[in-house]
Every structure is written in structure tokens, then in C-alpha cells.
Amino acid sequence: MIKILFVCLGNICRSPMAEFVMKDMAQKQGLEEEVYIESAATSSEEIGNGMHSGTIAKLTEMKIPFTNRKARQLTKDDYENFDYILGMENKNLHAIRKIVGQDSERKISRLLDFSQTPRDIADPWYTGNFDVTYQDIVEGCKSFLQWIKERTNG
Ligand code: 4NP
Numbered sequence: 001m002i003k004i005l006f007v008c009l010g011n012i013c014r015s016p017m018a019e020f021v022m023k024d025m026a027q028k029q030g031l032e033e034e035v036y037i038e039s040a041a042t043s044s045e046e047i048g049n050g051m052h053s054g055t056i057a058k059l060t061e062m063k064i065p066f067t068n069r070k071a072r073q074l075t076k077d078d079y080e081n082f083d084y085i086l087g088m089e090n091k092n093l094h095a096i097r098k099i100v101g102q103d104s105e106r107k108i109s110r111l112l113d114f115s116q117t118p119r120d121i122a123d124p125w126y127t128g129n130f131d132v133t134y135q136d137i138v139e140g141c142k143s144f145l146q147w148i149k150e151r152t153n154g
Contacts (some may be wrong), residue, residue, distance in 0.1 A: 003036045004147060005082040006111070007096055011041030011071035012052045013124050014088045014133055018111060020066040021060055021134075022141045026149040029145065038082075043094035046072055054130040062134065074099050079107065086111045086144070089120035111140035114147045 004022065008015035015030050019039040026035045041047070049071050079085065080099035085108045087093045096108055112119050121140065124133045 001036055002034060002084070003082045004038075004084045004086060004144075005074075005078055006039040006086050006088075007042060007074055007092055007130070008039075008088045009041060009043050009071045009092065009095070009123065010125060011039055012049055012072075013042070013130075014121055014137065014153040016051050016066075016069060016071075017055045017059065017079045017130075017133065018088075018137045018141060020064050020136050022145075023132035025087070025141050025145060027140050029144070040072050040078060042074055042092060042099065044073050047073055052125070054128070058134045077101050083107060084109070084144075086140075088123070091120075104128045111144065112136060114143040115139050118144070141154055 006015040006018040016039050017112070019037050022035070026032050026037070029133050050068065050075055053067070056066070074096060075100060085096060085100070087096055087108065089110065093108055093110060097103060110118065110120065112121060121133060121136045122129070124130045
């Protein structure tokens, strides 16, 4: 079982979108028993709040199942409990390290570091563009799953 935690600033736009996109992808590839997926925020700003309406609209448009969830903040314990902590942008990675401490087991990466073109995923809270966010997240999740498969197969 591989445990993956997606992290963004508020845990209402990008990281829950990544959580449900990855759950859907894993389910479609028959890997739902192989992965455990959650998401969390670096900031305390949105704790307890549901997903942003833009994220809900995009997941609905793409027919990706999701459940009601509440934003939660990343904790130091998450570092022990998860195998991969996947942030959305370099700023996230700094904030993640501030909370969990040194990344001695090299668990922390940007989601798009697994793609052919490593880069940040822009924050739709500021850009208002949930379509680009979705495309980036799909690219990141696909690349990450591929990387995991190559790693576990040999
Ligand atoms: P997210 O977007 O990190 O993708 O969930 C944001 C959500 C809320 C805030 C910032 C970014 N905020 O400042 O409350």
C-alpha cells in the first residue's frame, strides 16, 4: 500500500482536486487497493471548509467522483504516516518543510516534478482558471502513477 498526501496552500482548490483525480485514476487502473490518498493544507486559513466551488464544478464536469470533505492542515505526524507528500509549487515545499522538518526520507516533491516538464501548478484561487489547474493535475497524477509502476515493476 502506497500512501500519498497531496498538499497545497488552502486544501480547498488544488490538493483536493488532485486527491479525487488520483483516486479516480487509481480506480480505473485497478489500483484502488494499492494506494491510500488524502490531501492537506500548509495554511490554517481554510480549516474545516469544503472544496472551492471551482474545484467542485470541474470535478463534476469531468465526471470524477468526490465526497464531502473538510480542509485540514498538514501535521508533523503526516510525514511519518505517508510515503509521498506531493506539493503543488516550490512555495508549498518550503511551507511543508517548515511544518514537518527535514525531509530525511526524501518524501517531499512537487507533483509536476514527475512529468516531462517539471513546474509549479498555479493557484486557481488567484488565477480563477480551474481548467489549467485540472490539466496540470491530470498530467502530474498520470506521470506519478507511471513512475510508481516503473519503480514497483523493476
Ligand atoms: P489552494 O488555493 O491552495 O489550491 O487550496 C487557495 C485556497 C485558499 C487560499 C489560498 C489558496 N486562501 O488564502 O484562503
